[in-house]
Amino acid sequence: MLSKGLESVQASQAKSDDLAVQVADGTLKDPAQYTMAATEAQLGLQLTLAVRNKAVEAFQEIMRMQA
Numbered sequence: 001m002l003s004k005g006l007e008s009v010q011a012s013q014a015k016s017d018d019l020a021v022q023v024a025d026g027t028l029k030d031p032a033q034y035t036m037a038a039t040e041a042q043l044g045l046q047l048t049l050a051v052r053n054k055a056v057e058a059f060q061e062i063m064r065m066q067a
Helices: 002-025 031-066
Strands: none
Touching: 002 031
16 A cells, blocks of 8 residues: 555656646646646655654654663
């Protein structure tokens, strides 16, 4: 499940990058597509970082309990 989530975040980042190139080239007809893709990629990355931070906090708490 975690692996699929990371793949999804990576795919949204790649989509955002591709659309950014299209915006720069002038080939993208609707710039709102890029805006939405960039926002989706940013939110996915923020969620991934939040999950990672919670996992690290849980690990640290477990390690404190054993000491």
